[in-house]
Amino acid sequence: MSRKMISLENVTRVYNQGRPNEVRPVNEVSLDIGHGEILVLKGPSGSGKTSLLALVGCMIRPTSGRILVAERDVAKLPERFLTGVRRDTFGFVFQQLHLIPGISVLENVMLPLYPLEIGFTAAKRRALELTEQLGLTHRKGFKVEALSGGERQRVAIARALINAPQAILADEPTAHLDAGLSGELMQIFETLRGQGKTVVIATHDPLVHDSPLIDRVATMRDGRILDGDG
Amino acid sequence: MGSYHLGRHLKILEFALSSMLRRRTKNLGLVLVFAALVFLLSSIVFLTGALRTEALATLEASPQLLVQRAMAGRHALIPLGYGELIARLPGVGSVTPRYWGYYYDIYTGANYTLLGIGDQGLESPGSTPLRLVEGSFIMPGQRRVCLIGEGVAEVRGTRIGGMVSLRDARGWMQEYEVIGLFASPSRLLTNDLILLPEADLKAHFGMPDDRATDLMVEVYNPHEVDNISRKILERLPDARPISHAEIQRTYETLFNWRGGLLLAMFLGAMAAFMILAWDKATGLSADERREIGILKAIGWETSDILELKLWEGAALALVAFLAGVTAGYAHVQRFGAELLMPVLEGWSTLFPAIDLAPRIDPYALGVLFSLTVVPYIVATVVPSWKAAITDPDRVMRAS
Amino acid sequence: MILHPGILGLLITAVLVLGLVLYGAYLGAIVLVRWDLDSSSEEQLALERKTYLLSTLMGHAMALEILSALIFLYTLEDIHAIFVGAMCATGTLNANPVGWWVLGAKILGLLFCAVWIVLNRIDQRAEDYPLTRLKYGLLLLLAPLLALETWLLFRFFLGLDPSVITSCCGTLFSGSGAGVGAEIAGLPAFPLMIAFFGGTAVYLAAGTLNLRQARPRLRYLLAGLSLWMLGISLASIIAFISSYHYELPTHHCPFCILQADYHYIGYPMYLTLFAATFYGLMVGIAEPLRRVASVEGVIAAAQPRWTRLSMLLFGLFVVIAAWPMVFSDFTLEGYY
Numbered sequence: 001m002s003r004k005m006i007s008l009e010n011v012t013r014v015y016n017q018g019r020p021n022e023v024r025p026v027n028e029v030s031l032d033i034g035h036g037e038i039l040v041l042k043g044p045s046g047s048g049k050t051s052l053l054a055l056v057g058c059m060i061r062p063t064s065g066r067i068l069v070a071e072r073d074v075a076k077l078p079e080r081f082l083t084g085v086r087r088d089t090f091g092f093v094f095q096q097l098h099l100i101p102g103i104s105v106l107e108n109v110m111l112p113l114y115p116l117e118i119g120f121t122a123a124k125r126r127a128l129e130l131t132e133q134l135g136l137t138h139r140k141g142f143k144v145e146a147l148s149g150g151e152r153q154r155v156a157i158a159r160a161l162i163n164a165p166q167a168i169l170a171d172e173p174t175a176h177l178d179a180g181l182s183g184e185l186m187q188i189f190e191t192l193r194g195q196g197k198t199v200v201i202a203t204h205d206p207l208v209h210d211s212p213l214i215d216r217v218a219t220m221r222d223g224r225i226l227d228g229d230g
Numbered sequence: 231m232g233s234y235h236l237g238r239h240l241k242i243l244e245f246a247l248s249s250m251l252r253r254r255t256k257n258l259g260l261v262l263v264f265a266a267l268v269f270l271l272s273s274i275v276f277l278t279g280a281l282r283t284e285a286l287a288t289l290e291a292s293p294q295l296l297v298q299r300a301m302a303g304r305h306a307l308i309p310l311g312y313g314e315l316i317a318r319l320p321g322v323g324s325v326t327p328r329y330w331g332y333y334y335d336i337y338t339g340a341n342y343t344l345l346g347i348g349d350q351g352l353e354s355p356g357s358t359p360l361r362l363v364e365g366s367f368i369m370p371g372q373r374r375v376c377l378i379g380e381g382v383a384e385v386r387g388t389r390i391g392g393m394v395s396l397r398d399a400r401g402w403m404q405e406y407e408v409i410g411l412f413a414s415p416s417r418l419l420t421n422d423l424i425l426l427p428e429a430d431l432k433a434h435f436g437m438p439d440d441r442a443t444d445l446m447v448e449v450y451n452p453h454e455v456d457n458i459s460r461k462i463l464e465r466l467p468d469a470r471p472i473s474h475a476e477i478q479r480t481y482e483t484l485f486n487w488r489g490g491l492l493l494a495m496f497l498g499a500m501a502a503f504m505i506l507a508w509d510k511a512t513g514l515s516a517d518e519r520r521e522i523g524i525l526k527a528i529g530w531e532t533s534d535i536l537e538l539k540l541w542e543g544a545a546l547a548l549v550a551f552l553a554g555v556t557a558g559y560a561h562v563q564r565f566g567a568e569l570l571m572p573v574l575e576g577w578s579t580l581f582p583a584i585d586l587a588p589r590i591d592p593y594a595l596g597v598l599f600s601l602t603v604v605p606y607i608v609a610t611v612v613p614s615w616k617a618a619i620t621d622p623d624r625v626m627r628a629s
Numbered sequence: 630m631i632l633h634p635g636i637l638g639l640l641i642t643a644v645l646v647l648g649l650v651l652y653g654a655y656l657g658a659i660v661l662v663r664w665d666l667d668s669s670s671e672e673q674l675a676l677e678r679k680t681y682l683l684s685t686l687m688g689h690a691m692a693l694e695i696l697s698a699l700i701f702l703y704t705l706e707d708i709h710a711i712f713v714g715a716m717c718a719t720g721t722l723n724a725n726p727v728g729w730w731v732l733g734a735k736i737l738g739l740l741f742c743a744v745w746i747v748l749n750r751i752d753q754r755a756e757d758y759p760l761t762r763l764k765y766g767l768l769l770l771l772a773p774l775l776a777l778e779t780w781l782l783f784r785f786f787l788g789l790d791p792s793v794i795t796s797c798c799g800t801l802f803s804g805s806g807a808g809v810g811a812e813i814a815g816l817p818a819f820p821l822m823i824a825f826f827g828g829t830a831v832y833l834a835a836g837t838l839n840l841r842q843a844r845p846r847l848r849y850l851l852a853g854l855s856l857w858m859l860g861i862s863l864a865s866i867i868a869f870i871s872s873y874h875y876e877l878p879t880h881h882c883p884f885c886i887l888q889a890d891y892h893y894i895g896y897p898m899y900l901t902l903f904a905a906t907f908y909g910l911m912v913g914i915a916e917p918l919r920r921v922a923s924v925e926g927v928i929a930a931a932q933p934r935w936t937r938l939s940m941l942l943f944g945l946f947v948v949i950a951a952w953p954m955v956f957s958d959f960t961l962e963g964y965y
Contacts, residue, residue, distance in 0.1 A: 080533070103252070115531060532678065615682040
């Protein structure tokens with residue numbers, strides 16, 4: 001396995017701490033993720049996969065434990081700087097895709113670059129490159145609601161890639177895809193790994209976690225990782 | 231680095247504008263209400279400003295010191311002997327009697343001011359800055375002729391060579407030939423003015439020979455005006471000296487008071503609007519909420535969303551402000567502030583037609599801005615912030 | 630009380646600014662008490678998020694302070710005609726002497742707000758928010774200052790009485806009268822000119838030296854000089870700069886230059902002067918904060934930028950101020 005990229009040490013996330021409705025979606029999890037691997041977090045819904053993904057992706061801070069991104073502890077970083085780390089390191093693909101209707105494919109893809117200090121033309125050039133790579137050039141001016149399911153999925157991936165992230169985090173990416181499109185998606189992930197990117201997928205879809213393309217599976221239950229390979 | 235910074239702001243601004251356009255029906259209502267308020271407020275500010283400028287322009291023309299005579303608390307004709315007495319005071323230059331009066335014309339239902347022109351003509355000190363547009367002035371000794379202002383010419387439908395007939399004090403109709411048309415910097419001056427030879431005017435009103443309407447007093451040193459007024463009062467207790475500065479102050483106070491009062495009345499409306507703005511900003515629609523969640527999830531930071539919201543608010547306010555101010559300007563300038571005239575009753579008869587000089591006053595705009603846009607922006611701070619602190623992982627949890 | 634649209638606007642703006650700052654101070658006090666960066670609790674996150682609101686509130690307050698300062702000056706000009714004896718803003722201020730305090734409080738409040746905003750910017754660049762306590766402590770001082778300013782503003786405008794006979798710049802800033810204003814106006818113009826232009830040269834030289842050598846003492850020197858030059862410049866405006874703009878050796882008013890007759894030249898003049906002073910001061914104010922490791926780099930990068938800005942703005946001010954001395958036929962020579 002290659003060098004560690006992200007490393008979680010005894011990470012716990014508690015909501016409503018000290019109150020009767022206290023929950024711990026992630027409980028004492030330790031996990032290493034290497035450069036250029038495809039890791040699958042598998043487990044039934046409610047097992048804490050999504051929360052773990054959010055922790056890995058610096059979307060939320062852990063209640064306790066350490067999270068090292070490129071050897072740097074980000075667990076206690078204020079939100080402002082945590083967002084900075086997230087923008088530089090990760091790209092997200094969500095279960096519901098979460099594209100913004102009413103604006104074009106190209107604008108959707110460019111959106112993560114808007115708050116960054118990059119000129120408009122440079123941002124557009126990058127978005128055009130990605131739409132071409134993902135075979136969306138003929139759709140670039142369309143509004144996203146006019147696209148097919150598979151095309152939308154690729155727009156979401158292009159958007160996740162626009163900031164040139166080292167890792168792609170995908171939450172149930174195949175939930176709304178048929179078998180054919182799911183296979184296509186796995187092919188894209190493999191290409192990304194070929195470019196040296198890390199891919200982390202949270203899923204309970206056997207098509208994904210049984211796929212021969214993946215490097216490693218970590219099974220989650222009740223906020224913990226079961227397998228010893230975590 | 232600097233240009234990159236700008237790039238960031240411009241991109242967020244671009245997105246703010248595009249997202250507002252996508253929700254134009256929702257924003258339209260707010261813009262309309264806002265613009266209507268700005269329209270009302272700016273109409274008031276522009277109108278009082280215009281009237282003030284007009285009145286002050288009229289005043290420019292009036293003499294340093296004007297002496298009238300009061301009898302039973304009313305304005306009465308002043309004996310010419312008073313003038314000789316005043317002229318002997320140290321510091322006083324010339325004293326010139328003025329002959330004028332009001333004339334109500336039953337046919338047109340309008341009030342005219344008739345002003346007598348003596349042998350010195352219009353060059354006498356303190357005379358009105360009238361400019362002859364057409365024709366000629368009244369020559370010394372000339373009788374039964376008149377000069378009229380452009381406003382009168384319009385109402386009467388007369389030009390040079392035509393006749394103006396006026397009913398004199400004895401009830402006889404007198405005809406005067408129009409020999410000239412004049413204009414002045416202010417419409418107030420000329421709208422209702424008719425100039426007659428002095429002798430004709432005295433005969434028309436039936437004035438005694440030794441009386442004038444009032445006296446224009448020339449004072450050499452402007453700082454001495456108050457002193458001279460006091461001395462005049464000591465010697466002539468029934469005289470009423472009115473200094474230039476005093477009239478100016480009265481005008482200023484009057485206009486500021488009227489304008490301020492009206493504004494104060496509309497501030498209630500402004501407060502109501504702020505509540506509406508607050509409500510609109512707090513009551514984000516489900517789909518706006520979702521959109522902000524997405525932006526946060528794909529890497530927008532709290533301050534980026536705050537900036538987005540600020541741009542949205544600023545764009546909305548600016549559009550409404552410009553629309554309202556433009557409409558207010560047109561309202562006062564083109565349509566004589568028709569909608570406000572009922573409120574300003576008493577002025578409407580005084581100022582028949584306003585000819586607002588087309589100029590943009592940055593101060594008036596600044597004041598309007600502080601009365602409208604500023605409260606709006608302040609009202610949206612907290613709601614914008616509440617939207618901006620949406621959890622970035624919200625869209626993931628919702629699934 | 631005079632009901633005037635400008636006065637209404639100013640009073641409303643003042644109340645809004647005070648509201649923003651009081652709310653900010655309230656939030657700041659909460660943050661000050663509960664702040665704990667080591668905690669990962671939800672409460673700490675909520676506090677961190679409150680700091681965004683605070684920054685926005687203060688940013689708005691600052692923008693409104695600048696806007697209202699300009700409107701305040703113009704309103705003083707605009708309403709002078711109401712008062713017997715007033716010919717410009719000086720007469721309005723004299724009509725109710727509280728006005729002078731309002732002016733002072735406004736300048737102080739503006740500077741204070743600006744310093745706070747810069748400190749906040751610096752703080753937000755460091756991951757451990759090292760200036761948090763300093764910032765919110767300062768905010769607790771700023772709130773009473775702004776409350777005082779608002780109170781004075783209300784007292785000033787509510788206490789304005791059109792029947793008051795006031796004295797104007799002719800007496801207050803006459804070369805032969807009594808009082809501070811008159812004394813400044815009566816200062817011998819030639820030595821003051823030397824102090825002004827000489828001081829400008831020294832200031833620009835100190836700035837250049839600062840850009841060449843990174844020495845703390847030089848930075849404090851620059852900050853001190855910027856205050857000193859503010860004083861000299863204000864005195865010079867009264868004593869001779871204004872006279873050149875009026876082309877009248879006896880006219881010394883620092884406010885008449887704000888009038889349309891003089892092309893509103895006073896506004897850019899005062900704006901550049903105060904902005905130059907502010908940036909010059911900032912170089913010194915931030916210096917002790919360099920001891921904090923996490924903001925050292927940020928401040929070190931900002932100081933040369935402030936120095937350059939201050940020099941540029943001050944240079945602009947001098948150009949605007951001295952323009953008629955160079956390009957007009959009028960001269961004070963022979964009058965002193």
